[in-house]
Amino acid sequence: MSVSLTITDLVARDPRGRILLSVDALSCEPGQAIGIRGPSGAGKSTLLMAIAGILAGAEGQVKWGDVDILTAGQSARTAFRASNIGLIFQDFLLFEELSPAANAAIAALFLPAKQRRGLRQRANEQLLRLNIPQDARTVASFSGGERQRVAIARALANDPAILLADEPTASLDRDTANRVADDLTRLARAGNKTLITVSHDHDLLSRMDRVLTLTDGRITNDSRQERAGV
Amino acid sequence: MFDLWDGLPVTVQDMLVALLLLAPAALIGLAVIRGFAPGPLIRAMIGRFFSANVLFVLLIAVSVGLGVGLIAQERGLRHGTAHAADKFDLVVTAPGSELTMMMAAVYLQPTDAPLLDGATYAELAGHENVALAAPLAFGDSYRGAPLVGTIADFARYLSSDRIEGRLWQTSSEAVIGAAVPLQIEDRFTPAHGMTGPHSEEEDEDHDIDLTVVGRLGVTGTPWDRAILVPIETIWEVHGLANGHALAAGDQIGPPFDSEFFPGTPAVIVRSEQLWANYALRSQFTRDKQTMAFFPGEVLARLYSVIGDVRQAMEILSLVSQILVAASVLLGLFILTNQLRRHMALLRALGAPGRFVFAVIWGYATSLLVIGAMLGLAVGAGAAAALSEIVSRQTGIAISAPLGWAEIHLVAGFVSVSVFLALYPAYSVLRSPVATGLRS
Numbered sequence: 001m002s003v004s005l006t007i008t009d010l011v012a013r014d015p016r017g018r019i020l021l022s023v024d025a026l027s028c029e030p031g032q033a034i035g036i037r038g039p040s041g042a043g044k045s046t047l048l049m050a051i052a053g054i055l056a057g058a059e060g061q062v063k064w065g066d067v068d069i070l071t072a073g074q075s076a077r078t079a080f081r082a083s084n085i086g087l088i089f090q091d092f093l094l095f096e097e098l099s100p101a102a103n104a105a106i107a108a109l110f111l112p113a114k115q116r117r118g119l120r121q122r123a124n125e126q127l128l129r130l131n132i133p134q135d136a137r138t139v140a141s142f143s144g145g146e147r148q149r150v151a152i153a154r155a156l157a158n159d160p161a162i163l164l165a166d167e168p169t170a171s172l173d174r175d176t177a178n179r180v181a182d183d184l185t186r187l188a189r190a191g192n193k194t195l196i197t198v199s200h201d202h203d204l205l206s207r208m209d210r211v212l213t214l215t216d217g218r219i220t221n222d223s224r225q226e227r228a229g230v
Numbered sequence: 231m232f233d234l235w236d237g238l239p240v241t242v243q244d245m246l247v248a249l250l251l252l253a254p255a256a257l258i259g260l261a262v263i264r265g266f267a268p269g270p271l272i273r274a275m276i277g278r279f280f281s282a283n284v285l286f287v288l289l290i291a292v293s294v295g296l297g298v299g300l301i302a303q304e305r306g307l308r309h310g311t312a313h314a315a316d317k318f319d320l321v322v323t324a325p326g327s328e329l330t331m332m333m334a335a336v337y338l339q340p341t342d343a344p345l346l347d348g349a350t351y352a353e354l355a356g357h358e359n360v361a362l363a364a365p366l367a368f369g370d371s372y373r374g375a376p377l378v379g380t381i382a383d384f385a386r387y388l389s390s391d392r393i394e395g396r397l398w399q400t401s402s403e404a405v406i407g408a409a410v411p412l413q414i415e416d417r418f419t420p421a422h423g424m425t426g427p428h429s430e431e432e433d434e435d436h437d438i439d440l441t442v443v444g445r446l447g448v449t450g451t452p453w454d455r456a457i458l459v460p461i462e463t464i465w466e467v468h469g470l471a472n473g474h475a476l477a478a479g480d481q482i483g484p485p486f487d488s489e490f491f492p493g494t495p496a497v498i499v500r501s502e503q504l505w506a507n508y509a510l511r512s513q514f515t516r517d518k519q520t521m522a523f524f525p526g527e528v529l530a531r532l533y534s535v536i537g538d539v540r541q542a543m544e545i546l547s548l549v550s551q552i553l554v555a556a557s558v559l560l561g562l563f564i565l566t567n568q569l570r571r572h573m574a575l576l577r578a579l580g581a582p583g584r585f586v587f588a589v590i591w592g593y594a595t596s597l598l599v600i601g602a603m604l605g606l607a608v609g610a611g612a613a614a615a616l617s618e619i620v621s622r623q624t625g626i627a628i629s630a631p632l633g634w635a636e637i638h639l640v641a642g643f644v645s646v647s648v649f650l651a652l653y654p655a656y657s658v659l660r661s662p663v664a665t666g667l668r669s
Contacts, residue, residue, distance in 0.1 A: 045668075049664045049667070052578065054577075054578050054663040054664050054667070055664050056662050056663075056664060074583070075582065078577065078580055078581070078582055078583070079580065080580075081578065081579065081580040082579070082580025082581070083580070085580070087575075087578050087579060089575070089667070093571060093572060093575045095271065095274050095572065096274075096278070097273070097274035097277040097278055098270060098271075098274055102270055106271075106576070106579065107579055107580065107581070108267070109266060109267045109268060109270065109271060109581075109585070110266050110267075110268075110576075110580075110581040110582060110585040112265070113265075116267075154579075158580075
């Protein structure tokens, strides 16, 4: 499944009513790789959360295909994420006590029983593609790069159409960051997935089809670029 | 419906009550976990805060264990004291406090008591419905073991004829209870009054040497620590007549001559027929002359007073256990705050709120259930230790194995605490996902 993203009149405010994010219009074709950059506090993560359907109290429309993920009910949003969105975070957010396979297949614990086997299989395939040791008892001894690859495998385990990443290379050294950036973009393109990543990392952003610049909660630049480093 | 219930065997009733008490916990568990497999994450959480979790489990185990142990112990004490009075169907004494006289005659607790005269004893001993009328005489001891003067038939009756060696034949022979630290053929000099186990107060000693000729079988009563001697011995060492006319020579045991009978504080009466006991009690309950009572009935009255205390104790125990469980849940609540990001992550990944709820609830419930199970073991250990201490102090054999009452208490505790565990789960669920991810 591939879906397009359409954002219209999106406004997010802080608890005191101050505008954190204001996007009049933004659209994204299926399979596109989009980078979002901007100074700290510009609203990048807020935009990503709005796109993921986990931002409460925002106004406007964020539509994935026909689904307005901003206004849909909580269970509908949750179900949409479970089926369509893979998420990757700067600090990996793995369960240290679990094995790489258990971390990558974490969704098997809450998906319906009939989907669990397939999900575990896909998680293992992704770990293999990402060269993650299968025999490790837990991820506690893993390096940052290995952890982020486990997180990528987790994001891809349910074969989502959309990958959202928040600073996926920020906690890694340069070489590792480049390899993770390669893996992320390679797997996204191989699966024709829409990839939206917030990042300060020029090397990662240079691999995107399009880079949005956010300043003070507004998109101030939207540049399309040639694919590089894939 | 009630007839059906009453028709069930007691064990089945107990099992059903236990299941009924556990039912709320089981239903909550089913409703929360149905369709999910949160086990690996629950194990991960237990592993992450291992030391704190061990402490929580121990706190619950100790609080449940003490409650359970005390209740089992109280029941064991009741059974032990009732068993110790089994052989004492009817006690006849001079008028006074039934409780005091029961404590003296059955449990050998020293007391000053007025005496029954020879005529009363003769009337009892000669009564057609009396199979055994054993006079008792107290007041002396040997190294903490009370000397009780009585008749040979009573020693035989008390030990159900289990006697190693033989019974006394002269007033200088003694038969010891099973737990008295003397051996057959040992000689000893009793002292006046109650002395401690290592007393060296020689000036209190009587001028008589007694020889141990027999040992009674274990009775599980304070009598296991007593030294039984012919009642004539007690009377003689106190310079009294020995119950027999001079012409009787060295006669030991009944019949006694009323004229030479110095008196006895209590007579243990046994009748072959139950109804006769009631008739005897009525016949020998006379103002200012005699008082007759069933120790079993005095105990029952005592237990009914204690029963209220026991119920209060059970409630207090449950309340204290629940307070400990609530404190533990508060601790878990603080711990789970550290997992707020991971729980938000699960929801961001598409986990339904109920799954996150199930993980936190399952984690808390695991600790509560493990703690409660361990608590049963701690309770059994505490009850055994308390029984040992009380048995050593009183001589009453007390066994306090855990019973259904304790299992019901723990089942009730599990259900209530498992219900309370819903709150920390709910509080984690209430936190917005975006806030959780940024925390």
